[in-house]
Amino acid sequence: MKECSNLCDLNKCFLCKLCLPEWLPALAVKKRNFEVKKGELLFTEGDAVSGIYFVYEGTFKVHKRWDKEKELIIRFARSGDIVGHMGLGEERLYPVSATAIESAIVCFLDIPFFESTLRVNTNLTYELMRFYANELQNSHRRMRDLAHxxxxxxxxxxxxxxxxxxxxxxxxxxxxxxxxxxxxxxxxxxxxxxxxxxxxxxxxxxxxxxxxxxxxxxxxxxxxxxxxxxx
The missing domain is CATH 1.10.10.10 (Winged helix-like DNA-binding domain superfamily/Winged helix DNA-binding domain)
Structure with missing residues (x-):
């Protein structure tokens, strides 16, 4: 994974389109963009949380160890989606892994700045809450399907x-x-x-x-x- 030029699309980026216009210059300074090769891990289950990622381009599989030899793909993240948010609980470890299934570009915010962004931008905080609720519903549905x-x-x-x-x-x-x-x-x-x-x-x-x-x-x-x- 290597750093690349600061790319941004104010219309489709989950982060940028929900932030106050006055906050965008701070984002431009603090965010970092990375190119991720096909098959490359963005982060690994059990890693300490370093920040949160917004997918600018490409597709990731979000997966979890099932046993020693198997994995379960939880979901797919595409352009405009978030990855890494499941590591924002009290235990700051990523509970899943994320791997690019095609070449991708992500936008990265470290935890302190992301938390400051949430406190300032209420629209982003509200939409992130809805995103978490949908994730929870989908996870429950997946567990039900696997069981029944x-x-x-x-x-x-x-x-x-x-x-x-x-x-x-x-x-x-x-x-x-x-x-x-x-x-x-x-x-x-x-x-x-x-x-x-x-x-x-x-x-x-x-x-x-x-x-x-x-x-x-x-x-x-x-x-x-x-x-x-x-x-």
Whole structure:
């Protein structure tokens, strides 16, 4: 990870668009921008918290150790999103890791300045509170799904979620490239189980994966699998 020129987009940056105009010069002085290579860790679970990151460009997977050999992908962070905020509790250690799944640029604020920013900019504080509430709801939903949904339904739901978050290109391919290992970590299953379910989806013309490109052919079938699993 190397430092780069101070980039900013006042319209899409979660931080800048919610701060008072009078605070922006202070941000320009205190913030630091970094380039992060594909596959590079932004921070690691258990590291001491150094600050908070705002994604300017690119995509990160936010993941947690499941056991010695497995990980669970909690969510994906894209341009305009926040990473590192889960380390702002009393125990100042990151409870998750963040890894770039494509080349990315982030904006970094150290903790003392970020806390000063929250005290001064009430709109930012309010929106961050809402962001935390949504994160909590999504975490509860994920834990419920892991506990109660079948593996096939979880995998189907994962593809639906990826389509909703990243959208499709002109060829109907999901706008993110992911390894099968990351797909299994996102669905909360093993690589071997994912492989079997993907073969079944391909056999029934539900979706195809070529390399790291995912094309949903029959989203209705994926939805049917999820709904029937919850009945």
């Amino acid at each position: 949904m079948s593996v096939k339904a979880r995998i189907a739901q994962s593809f639906i979620s990826l389509k909703q978050q990243f959208g499709l290109d002109e060829n109907g391919i999901i706008n993110v490239e992911m390894s099968r290992q990351d797909l299994s970590s996102f669905a909360g299953t093993t690589y071997e189980t994912l492989f079997k379910v993907l073969n079944d989806f391909a056999k029934h013309n539900t979706l195809t994966i070529t390399g790291r490109k995912i094309k949903i052919i029959n989203e209705g079938e994926l939805t049917r699998i999820v709904i029937n699993d919850n009945i």
